[in-house]
Amino acid sequence: MQITLKDGSQMHYDGPVSVAQVAADISEGLARVALGAKVDGKVCETATVLDRDCALEILTFRDEEGKRIYRHTCSHILAQAVKSVYPTVKLAIGPAIDNGFYYDFDFKTPISAENLDKIEQEMKKIIKANYPLKRFVLPRRKAIELMRKYGEDYKIELIEDLPADAQISFYQQGDFVDLCAGPHLPCTGMIKAFKLTSLTGAYWRGNEKNKMLSRIYGTCFDKKSDLTEYLTALEEAKKRDHNKLGRELGIFMTDENIGQGLPLLMPKGAKLFQILSRWVEDEEERRGYLRTKTPYMAKSNLYKISGHWDHYKDGMFVMGDEEKDEEVFALRPMTCPFQYTIYNNGLKSYRDLPLRYGETSTLFRNESSGEMHGLIRVRQFTISEGHLICTPSQLEEEFKGCLELAQYCLKCFGLDGDVSYRFSKWDPQDTDKYINDPDKWEEAEATMRSILDHLRVPYTEAIGEAAFYGPKLDIQIKNVHGKEDTLITIQVDMFLAENFDMSYIDENGEKRRPYILHRTSMGCYERTIALLIEKFAGAFPVWMSPEQVRVLCLTDRTRAVSDEIACKLRGAGIRVEVDSRSETVGYKIRAAQLDKVPYMLIIGDKEVEEGVVSVRRRGEGDLGKMTLGDFLVKIADDIDSKRLD
């Protein structure tokens, strides 16, 4: 029998051999860190016996799959510990996830986070006992019987969903047995360092109509130092949290009398908003967009035509009561129907297309109370919205244009390396959420897929993430806590043109339905600002800094010159403030540094005498003296290059 290793080398055995044995034959060191293996691409455990020619890759904690095996076993240890501390608990599921694992429990009486310590102590005992994990398989009927004996109702439900002839695997460690597909570590003693991180609620099977269970999150590593490092990194990340930093830096605030999800942009935040909107509006104009400015609300009729009334009414702020025969209005949750109405004003020719409408558009969505988060998820927000109306043959080129614009924005923000692409498709099972026309969906998704493949977009696919009217390319980004949100979206809409009876006249004088793309260029201002705060820890690149230069006036004698310098800089389009408080230089430098101002100009008697400015750059320190003219060249260069600090 021949075993081919990852590096291409081969090993020969006369009879069956376990993965663990092969690892030991390769090296003693590898045998110690082997967590599992990939045999012909399939993940299995170290106990797996190889009995024919195969390709073998030994998995350690350095491999993503290795980590998952390790963490999955840790979740079983958690379950065993919880079961031992709370014998009446019922087990649900407990997978490994990015950065750790969780397990869902149904406690007879819900426990509080203080009890995690107690559970950790019990887990330590289980690890110390070093129980071997033994796998066994039962036919479906016997499996159900076993779980009934243990009173594990959720496990029975899981088994009942498996095919009738399925062989169902279990893992036993000590006297604890859990339904599980595996693979697992050979014994519990291999877990070197773990920590339970939080206790939260989670619906059984992710459905809000089901019972809410208690979910315990944890993480584990094969080295204590790595766990400490991970936990420290989490603490560090919290310092960049826009929700904390954004408030500290005076970018935004909230007020309970104004309401949840309604942040107030303070002068610095409003300036940042203005800088971004002016910039992206100009960029869109260069790319052939026409601006619209449409109402923030409309009669319910409009949303009935668009389909939002049927699919999105709960998410809208509605005014007036239809039952009482009142005129009903709703704040707009998106801009599409408004721009379509503009399109429909006047007959359009194929010569008019593509039409690209852009609007810096404020939207209102009545998010559930538990959803709001800083600037990332809010009830009123403004997006760089646009709709492109084109002929079928123009669709790909227009899609490409949208993608290029989005990528240009990301590059200028320095976020291009931090995003991932998601092809969001409908869920044919969920007929409530989507316009139920499978043929059209198939057409739309096939068109989109072919465009994405042509453009070589490295996407992942997600079922049930589409808009109700069409598939999307979502550009996803993770915040400082690792939570992912959509930053930018490009959507193909195959339905609303029909609803609004939109058309154009083609070359042959025939009436045709146009294709529509919905898209954002730099996304939603609030969310983008949040991500930028986290990306730069508040130290924005010079081109987007609300305050680019602070003039530090050293004494009252240099005040007039300081003001004059500020005035000249403002004349050159630089955003500048003067600090002429009666404080020491050190104090003012510290203040400017904490405010993350990129450039400081220090003006004392010497500078006035020599007719120069002393420049200090954030992150670089003292740059010495130069003329104001030289400084202007330097900062202009910094701004033009969109240099990222």
Added chain:
RNA sequence: GCUAAUGUGGCGCAGCUGGUAGCGCAAUUGAUUCGUAAUCAAUAGGUCGCCGGUUCGAAUCCGGCCAUUAGCUCCA
């Protein structure tokens, strides 16, 4: 909306088992006119998230609401 937790001046925190609120930073004022990350002093600022209950007495105990956080569900 659901589960768990939290809510004390702009921010970060003290305030034990109920006896009527303090500290640091920031702010303001005065003095200081200073050379590359904190000058000194004084002053002001709080219906202890809001409403109700228990009590002779509530920041502290109980209930409801509001807001915040983690997660679930939903979503740009």
